[in-house]
Amino acid sequence: MAKDGFDLVIGLGVSGRSVIRYLTDQGMPVRALDTRAEPAGLEALRVEFPNVKIHTGGFKSGWMNNARRLIVSPGVAVATPAIAEQVVAGKEVIGDVELFARAASEPLVAITGSNAKSTVTTLLGQVAEACGMNPGIGGNLGVPALELLDDQARLYALELSSFQLETTYSLSAEVATILNVSQDHLDRYASFADYVAAKQRIYDGCQVAVWNRDDLATRPHAGVPRQISFGAHPEADYRLDTENAQLLCRGERLLALSELALTGHHNAMNILSVLAISDALSLNRDKALATVKAFTGLPHRCQLVAEAGGVRWFNDSKATNVGATLAALTGIGESIDGKVILIAGGQGKGQDFSPLTEPARQYLRAGLLMGEDRSTLAEGMSAAPCELVADMEAAVARAHALAQPGDAVLLSPACASFDMYSSFVARGDDFSARAREVCHD
Template identity: 75%
Template sequence: MAKDAFDLVIGLGVSGRSVIRYLADQGMPVRALDTRDAPAGLDELREQHPKLKIHTGGFKGSWMKRAQRLIVSPGVAVSTPAIAEQIAEGKEVIGDIELFARAASRPLVGITGSNAKSTVVTLLGEVARACDAKPGVGGNLGVPALDLLREEAELYVLELSSFQLETTYSLNAQVASILNLSQDHLDRYGKFSDYLAAKQRIYDGCQVAVWNRDDLATRPQTQVPREITFGSHPEAHYQLDTDKQMLCHQGETLLHVDELALTGHHNAMNVLAVLAMADALGFDRATTLATVKQFKGLPHRCQLVAEDARIRWINDSKATNVGATLAALTGIGEAIEGRVILIAGGQGKGQDFSPLGEPARQYLRAALVLGQDADKVADGLSGVPCERVADMAAAVKRAAQLAQPGDAVLLSPACASFDMYDSYVARGDDFSARAREVTHG
């Protein structure tokens, strides 16, 4: 390395700060920049790394040119002109997951998809712990991947976003999976094929690909050593028999759906994915089955937050795209005696909401839409009584008036939250608190 060479970290979010920590631990010279004037946590970062040179408020051309490589945070598109210019000049541009992959010495499971990544990663981590595999669980969920290198893990289980995969070249996972694919992040990719291509990178160099037999877009587009499939398709290795409501492995019954603490068709599919990955990892099946039966799910992901003799209130605020809401609406609609009142809307990210139309007509009593793209969501829910409301307080109040015994009120926005909230967590917490108020007074 040249005497004045340095790595330039672009973006000072959670992953960017983890890169700075990692490089500092390695004794590597590093500088950082963020296009925001005052990114969150900047003062704390300066305290932790007093010698770190930081530039905010835009790209610094001289640093971009002098850096030996650019390490770009997931929230920053590599198509950004200032970065694309450096790529054209031949400069290496990578992300935190590529740094992790180069350093990790233990087997790795990489999991991506439009929906259910966090649920599947968390549940597989629970299974691994129950099987004494000492997993390090994180990535796009929870602990940044590079911070996991500080732990004494025997196996890494990573949630990976399409943004992270864009700058990853040597993942070489022991097990890799795309759980499902639907329109998402089209405000960044422009077209679905580009989004798909980013997701497919997870299979590069993997030993076992676990894919959804019901969703051919999840199938590896290049040859891999071994494939295991899951789904309701009769040819899936791990199959949901929808007639008998059984989870099966090549004809062998494993569990009845009613044995799961999780509810809904979509969650049965998530469990199947975990069973397939546990198989690929050689985990004890009895321990795996006992663990998946007890798993109750994640906050803000089809979470039952309030209930009385009449109505169930379900927080699915993490559903920030159409595919996630489609899965929740179908899964909940099939599982209850009554009908669903849907609360949806927010920042639509350029999505097409029309796929919600058919299940909405099948399962909804009414829809309440709010936020920046409320009208676009309403257009996608054609044929269903649909009302626009000003905010979450109004949505919950109106839902309580509309609901009948046996119904479920489902917050599943199909949109990002940033037009009205700091995060999907804040949105879900607001809904949950108001639902408890109307339920318990």
């Protein structure tokens, strides 16, 4: 053990602050640093933890060398040279989810995927609540994992990012799932294979793996005691029967798609995954079915925000990668009588937009593209009529002019928002407000 015997927390975001709080409550000596000179909430943190030494503006080599272990926030890559040096030296480098996994005593459901993590985690929480489980819901979504440990939960459901999984070693979930995998975060990973490998860590030590039979990258690479699959594939345990518009479990009819509050085949897949997880946990099926039927979705995730003149407006601002936009465009395109007018663009994060070519050709009336990488996105959607627009105001006005009864206007950017907005939430709120304005004119 290093001579000073302290834990060093790296990154002072939401998860980093939760780690400081957890370790100080345990009576552990803690120090913290952030490479930013003025991270948000710094002064409040100093007031809350007056005895914790905090360094900002870079790594502090003496602290790095003398710490007994590093607890790294998800936003900081373990491959960062200053951290990688400590890994090579044999120092333990973990994250907040690893601390949670070591402390939690109730069953854990671990949920990851490029898209739909938040929707599935939230809906599973509602099913578990309906079944009297008093679930602790959080992780990458909402409440940091460590702050759930105070709850009197009989079940935990954690949304986990690939970044969190990189520093987690003893998850051993009761149920683990990878919902889907598409290109994302290639600005952080050397290759798509490395990204998939990070996702696959969720299955380590799990009892039941729930995976998407339509996406082989989600299938466990190593053996697990039990597997349950979902998808449109004819061999899926939980299956979307597109021909008859219904959900099945091993051939038994569960629900008609018309019974669901949510629109689109991509949302049907999310519901199938929740039903499969509920099955793995032996939760009451009738209560699960009643809950999923009533679920209306999350803000900024294919959320219906306005409707007028036979045209529906959907806010899917959370779609910050190609896979999310592909799912939304296909899911809504398949479920409406008209065409989709897609508003997209922003910071592309080095993605390949070509997977959008075929659905754009099939479902789009027009693509209205804005932001930093709009020209690159236009190349990937060259099979459809695309227009470059200046901003959201111009995009919404043009969409309103183009839309015909039966159409849907879909904000699903396939890109990050930071070239034009502070967050995907701000982007979605701007779209929603403007959509309601034109619908009330």
